[in-house]
Amino acid sequence: MAEPLFSVRGLKVALPDMTRKPLIGRAPLAEILKGLDFDLPKGSVTGIVGESGSGKSTLGRALVRLLEPSAGSVRFEGRDITHLPEAELRPLRRDLQMIFQDPMSSLNPRRTIASIIAAPLKQNGLGDNLRTRVAEALQRVGLPQSFASRYRHQLSGGQRQRVGIARALALSPKFVLADEIVSGLDVSTQAQILTLLEKLAAEMGLTVAFISHDLSVIRRLCQQVIVMREGRIVEASATDALFDNPREAYTRDLIAAIPLPEIDADWLRPPAKAPA
């Protein structure tokens, strides 16, 4: 098989535990990720699912090196980036893009949409033909050209998330981290954004890590799934295999807890009492 885009071995991340910080001095470290091994194949969309506190967002941040791992290794295109200093990371940043959960807080309120999309282009020496590049980016995500001169607050939630996608894809990255990007959206808007991401990922050959708490969405979008719990990988496999034949009890519970939009009188039945 071709070399994976990301190869992660024994990944550990420890962060300061602010709930145990003494009044004076440093907070003790808490281990959030407790040794993860996985690969992200080139051009694949991988779902990372888990409940709150499972470490799925921390994993995403470690991949794009917003966090420095405390142990293990992260290889991007074969190159070890685990402890790469910021100066050496900078040229890699254009290949590692992010789309966030809440575009309201990740878009600058005082800049026009055009200037938000243009910022990463300028930073990466693509300042020529800015107008054309911004126009292309808007068109790619299905926003009218007139939006270039608008501001964040003039857009709906779905339109803002389109801007977030346009900005992330403006540099034609190799990897996109999408962290709960449809969680705050209505179902009709959610469907539009996911369909858009699905189409663009295929067209541009993107490798995507799609972090979500929603297994239904992951089944539609992702070729493989990593199920996380308490900083560990519970199960990782191809999406169809995971749903058709989950190996771990935790995965089965997660799937069974999803309320499907259909009548099922047994779903809300109390669990049978275990025999004494």
Added chain:
Amino acid sequence: MNACLDINNLSAVLANGQRVLRSVSLAVQPGEVRALVGESGAGKTMIGKAVLGVLPSSVRVVEGDMRLEGEDLGKLQPKARRTLIGARTALIPQDPLTALNPSRRIGPQMTDRLVRILGWSGDKADKRVRQLLDEVQIRDPDRVLKSYPHELSGGMRQRVLIAAAFAAEPRLIVADEPTTALDVTVQKQILLLIAELQREHGTAILFVTHDLGVVAKISQKVSVLYAGKVVEEAETAALFAAPQHPYTRALMAATPRYTDPLASLKPVDETVLAGLAAEIAMADQAWRRPHG
């Protein structure tokens, strides 16, 4: 028999005259769960607030009436209305962290309402609260009652608020997205609890949610809302068997289903939205004629 809650032709407007509730009619029978489902801006939370008498001051009810067990709320003096609503209804809110006072222990927060509004003795209230904590499967009531909200998990906080809502034996509970902020496995436990308590106590529930999956599991009746208008109203089983309104069908097709990934997550068709806009405009025109 009187409906537990009967809303008839309710319209509300903002200061600029824009209608936010458009001639809403719905009823909740005793012991029944009615879901209000819709996307953001559909007015579902607004209806809950209207029932509880806590509409924001920017919203004015201009038409229609609401009856709580036959009592016309609009005909009561404000103080009598508040007393009636306080005695017969309760709220399960979406976010238990903001609904609880962070600087007070759980115990007094739960008993306060029973003592102050219902005039119970402290002892009786304490006993009742412990009984309800047991019903929501909190096995260490002493610790929970002594805790501050931040010391409990999200699921535990929501259990506390469910216990508090049922403690005063309300006839009607407004549940406003009570599981939206929770993980799926916790959501399932909480829905199970609400359903069990609702059956045991025979409480009517107006259940506000954006999730058709939750509607299918918890409710017997459902009203589908768009822009403050009830676009479809049905028994839940009938709605899922044969949705009538194009918007209901579009919402169902947009809702993700892991059992049918390719047929779900369909973006809502532009023609459906255009049809809705026309329907709303027509209703507003017909409404404005007699209302100047």
